Amino acid sequence: MIITGSDSFAISEVKQHLFRTFNMKDLSPLQYFLxxxxxxxxxxxxxxxAKYANEVIHCARLTDTKIFDTSIELNVKYNTTDGVLLDDPTLYRELVDCLVYLMVTCPDLAYIVYVISQFVSSPRSTHWAALIQILRYLRCIIFQDLLLSFTSSLDLVAYVDSDWAGDVIDRKSTSGFCMFLGDSLISWKCKK
Known part of the structure; x- marks a missing residue:
């Protein structure tokens, strides 16, 4: 449970009320969760x-130290027929699942993870190469944190973009948005 504010007496009273009402205990300030x-x-x-991202990179069995400045090549379009089918797509699927969870604190991965997740049913060598590039990019950003600012204003600002029928397979649009509460990024998504 996280209770914040500047009135320590009021916080203490709220906590005591919650302890009496529910079977719970104070586990100290939040440091690590999920x-x-x-x-x-x-x-x-x-x-x-960062710790989870390191585990994902280790799970991928990347032994080199290469890094990339970008998560995807500029203007690349992946489809279901390029490359050779992977013999065993299990690792590809596991890594895509891990990257989906990493988007909780890495909003810059939203688009490319959306792209490669479209191919989990039958991934090909080109999709695997894209996944490896994402992991090498992840090495570059592994220690970048997401800040939820204490001094943010309560102004809600949203940004939206779309590529208007940019998908080479079905001609559907890909759109994405991000929302800020003051200076803090609070929501983001990319979808077809």
Missing amino acids: SIEVVSSLKGYFLSQ
Whole structure:
């Protein structure tokens, strides 16, 4: 349970009321929850999944130290017929699932993870190469945190974009959005 505010007496009273009403205990300030590290500072809460990201990279059995500055090649379009079918798509599927969870703190992965997740039923060598590039990009951003600022205003701002029938397979549009509450990124998504 996270209770925040500047009135420590009021916080203590709320906690005591909750202890009397429910069977619960105070586990101290939140530090790690569901593979998300939470660090409190004077600026706000920093959310990170660096440990989990390292586990994902290790699970992929990447032994090199190559890194990429971008998660996807510019203007690349993947489809269901390029490349050779993977003999065993299990690892591909597991890694895509892991990347979906990493998007909790890495909003810049939203688009490319959406793209490669379309091919989990029958991934090909080109999709595997794209997945490896994402993991090498992840090495670059592994220690970037998501900040939920204490001093953010309560202005809600949203940005939306679409590629208007950009999918080479079915000519559907891919759209994405991100929402900020003041300076804090609070929601994002990419979908067809």
